Amino acid sequence: MADRYYQTDAAPNGQVSDPNPQIDVICGPLLNYKNMDVTPSASIWRGSVLIVTKPGPTHPRLLLRPTGPVGAPNADLANSQGVSIDGLRLYEDPEKAFWRFSLSVPIESYEASWEYTIPGFRLDDGNDARLSWNFVVPSLNQSMRLMFHSCNGFSVGTDMDAWVGPSLWNDVLRVHTKKPFHVMIGGGDQIYNDGIRVDGPLKEWTAIGNPHKRRAHDFNNSMRARCDEYYYANYVRWYNTEPFRAANARIPQINIWDDHDIIDGFGSYTDHFMRCSVFRGIGGVAFKYYCLFQHHVAPPLSTYTTDAPQTMQAVNGTAGADPRQLENTFVLENQPEDDSWIVGGRPGPYVEEKSRNLYMRLGKRMAFMGVDARTERTRHQVNYPDTYDLIFTRLEREIAAANGDIKHLIVLLGVPIAYPRLAxxxxxxxxxxxxxxxxxxxxxxxxxxxxxxxxxxxDLLDDLDDHYTARQHKRERREFIQRLQDFSASHSVRVTILGGDVHLAAIGRFYSNPKLGIQCQNDPRYIVNIVSSAITNKPPPKAVANLLGKRNKIHHMDHDTDETLMDMFDAQPGGKEKSAAWNKVTMPSRNYACITEVDTPVANGTDQAARYDSSVVPLPKDGHAPLHQGEAGAGTHHAAADGFSSNSGMYGGLDVAIRVEIDPQDRDGTTDGYGFSIPPLDEVAAQPGARPKSRGASMRNHSLRPQSKHQSTRPQTAV
Known part of the structure; x- marks a missing residue:
């Protein structure tokens, strides 16, 4: 194995690594996926491993080696070549040091397993440490197999006797053992930091009865330091909790953040209150540890305080440096931006930082876009219009560079976008x-x-205002979906959206009005929203799920696009009643999702253009019925339901499983599966109601052109 395949981070100042160090590890290892480099001569998988250690002179290193094809005997492991990777110090203060190991490995003609070890690794909590960890990289011709989760923590006041911890991660690891996940996607709320106002440093501030005094309260360096300590300790506590800890070391992560990664409702309270110093201060501290733990990048030099004027207004997209915060502290500087990030053009209104949206290639035929819907959020917007422009400009560039290989775009949002209205x-x-x-x-x-x-x-208003279906987000929502539809039509790429937040499972979808007579395999308006939440937090009462089920109407997003939830839950998990028997669209039980591309069969050495024949299912009058054969029979008996078989026959499409917890008292996290399939998008021809291409159009000005003789030049207000 040639060393040119590997990228290493050199030890600072020419320091030579101790070949046998003792590494006192406080947290980790945490494994991340970064991106792929695809060239005519080679394809490279890039990721990173993070550990948090006690500070000191020891410079840790990581040993990485291939262990052969997945599922193959490992008879020649003794002859496999590996490489030593020096850790790069991202941050250090008198209490802790963050180290990143950058991994870069070749993508082979087979699905490959890789093993890494950290010599001298010793857990600071006294528990026995694993000697090695493995992860899996897809083959040159594979798209990545995805696991999606959200709301991985507990809200304040949760009855911990009833909800026994993150037990569904045991099921994730079981499914991973049967058929490995190449990446796990965190849709926000990977951690719950709300306790900072109940038993943390904001307790006294929260107790101030006069809202004007509470709003005017300062956020000085002393309060910042106490909040910094709280966020750090809470991350360490949660990321060391099994079995979440085990998954972090074996399945590469991709994450965006949401409100609970900061504090409940951040961004969706009234503007004059969101601009108060305490909210701006904790936004900065939360961003610091979000960068370190969830993205493995160096944080800003300083975060906002009211007693350091240089931190109170963003300069070049970040808070100015405060010498007090840098005392006895090292922060890595002058590093290039992570190339998976699409960095916003200006800071958020309540956080002195620019948004970090994501683009990554997920194997041969799949791409990923993650929208940072929290940094720029206010009660009246989700993202700035220019941020959408940056995102779609990057998408256009990447799709052109892929030369037609990309067939699926996975879009990650913090909250659902095809969901019942609660106006x-x-x-x-x-x-x-x-x-x-x-x-x-x-x-x-x-x-x-x-x-x-x-x-x-x-209290409920901040949750309602978070939703894309809230009245103040209605136009932004419609224009975003229309822009995704235009992208889909322009490039014949099937778009699928992931969303969490709501603590239940559902499958929403946009689709062409059946009166247009467009089959789903030819319909760029057919965009599924997989709603999977929560993997750990408690679900809402079944009465709430049933209420949402009753509100599942047919909505008309515009003249040509309808939307509704799909019938998915044909039985109660394990026979235990979670919702009403008639409610087949919302499932109030802890859950996560599995997404796998269905390989096209090979005959005579060439890929067959085999497709599911969706004409077998006549187009229904509306979306309360299956729209294509992959939705017919959705539920527990669908071929995709187990989360790993991927034998639905939806060649070139996606098999989707929602794995639903049966009993929250079961520490093994036993689940039942519900499945359906998403068809690929065949070449899109001119269609009734098709919009002209609008690549690069600003979200401010993006609007429908005349679409048919029955339509006006402007969309009607969405229902």
């Missing part, structure tokens, strides 16, 4: 009838559970 509930909670109740709450504590502890608004 009626928004109207009630925002109506004048709430005002006297709020006054009684302020004066006498009446209905205390109804109002949040920050801006005094109804």
């Amino acid at each position: 009626w509930l928004e109207n009630i909670l925002s109506s004048p009838i709430i005002a006297p109740i709020r006054l009684l709450n302020k004066r006498f504590g009446v209905a205390g559970g109804l109002f949040n502890q920050f801006d005094g608004q109804v």
Whole structure:
């Protein structure tokens, strides 16, 4: 194995690594996926491993070696060549040091297993350490096999006797053993930091009764240091919790953040309150540890405080350097931006940092786009219009460079985008009838559970305002989906959206109005939204899931696009009642998703253009019925339901499984599976209602052109 395949991070200042160091590890290893380099001569998989250690002179290293094809005997392991990779120090203070090992390995003609070890690795908590860890890289002709999860933690006040911890990760590891995941995608809330206001340094601030005093409270360096300590300790505690810890070391991660990675509702409270110093301060501290733990990159030099003017306004997209925060502290500087990031053009309104959106190649025929929907979020926007432009410019560049290889685009959002409306509930909670109740709450504590502890608004409103279907996000939502549809039509790429946040499972989809007569395999408007949440947090009461099921109407996003949830849950998991028997669209039980491309069979040495014949299922009158054969029979009896077989016959498409917990008291995390398939998108011809290409159009100005003799030049208001 030639050394040119590997990238190593050299030891600083010419320092020579001790060949037999003792490494006192506080947290890790955490394995990340970074991207692929695809050239005519070679394809390279790139990732990283992070460990957190006690500070000191020891410079850790990692040994990496191939262990052969997945599932093949490992008889010649003694002859396999490996490489030693020096750790790169990202950050160090008197309590801890963060080290990154950058991995770069060749993609072979076969699905390959790789092993890494860290000489001298010793866990600081006294537990026995593993000697080695393995991960799997797809073959040259494979698209990556994905696991998707969200809401990996517990909200404040959860009954921990009823919910026994992150037990579904045991099922993830079982499925991974049967058929390895190449990557696991975290859709936000990988950690819950809400306790900072209950038993952490914001407890006294939260208890201030006068909202004006609470809003005017400063965020000095002392409070920042205490918040910094809280976020760090909470990350270490959670990322050391089994079996989540075991998964982190074996399955490469891709993550975006959401509100609980900062604090519940961050970005969706009233603007004048979100701009208060305490929120801006914890936004900066949360971003620091999000960079380190979830992305393995060096954090900003400093974060926002009110007693250091240079930190209070972003300069070149980040907070200015505060000498007090750098005292006895090392922060790696002058590193190129991670090439998987699409960095926003300007800082967020409440965090002195630019957004970090993601683009990555996921194997031969699949690409990934992750939208940072938290850094720029306000109550009235999800992302800046220019950020969407940056994202789609990158997509156009990458799709052109792929020379037609990319057939699927996976889009990650923090919250669902094809989901039942709750406008009626928004109207009630925002109506004048709430005002006297709020006054009684302020004066006498009446209905205390109804109002949040920050801006005094109804607690549910920040959750509702987070949703793309909230009335203030309606236009942004519609224009974003239309832009994805245009991209899909322009390049014959099937778009699939992942979303979490809502603590239940569902499958939403956009699709062409059946009156247009377009089969799904030819329909660029057919975009599935896989809603998988939560893998750890408790689900909502079944009454809430049933209410959402009743609200599952046919919505008309525009003249040509309808949307609704799909019937998916044909039985209760393990026979245990989770929702009403009639409710087949929402599942209030902990869950995660598996996504696998279905390989096209090979005959006579060439790939057959085999496709599922969706004409077998006549187009229904609306989306309450299956739209193609891959949706027919969706549920427990579908071929994709087990999460690993991938034998549905949907060649070139995706098999999707939602793995649903049966009993939260079962520490083994036993699940039942529900499956369906997503067809590939055949070459898109001119279609009724097709929009002209709008590549590069700004979200500010993006609008429908005339589409048919029945349509006006502007879309109707979405339902």
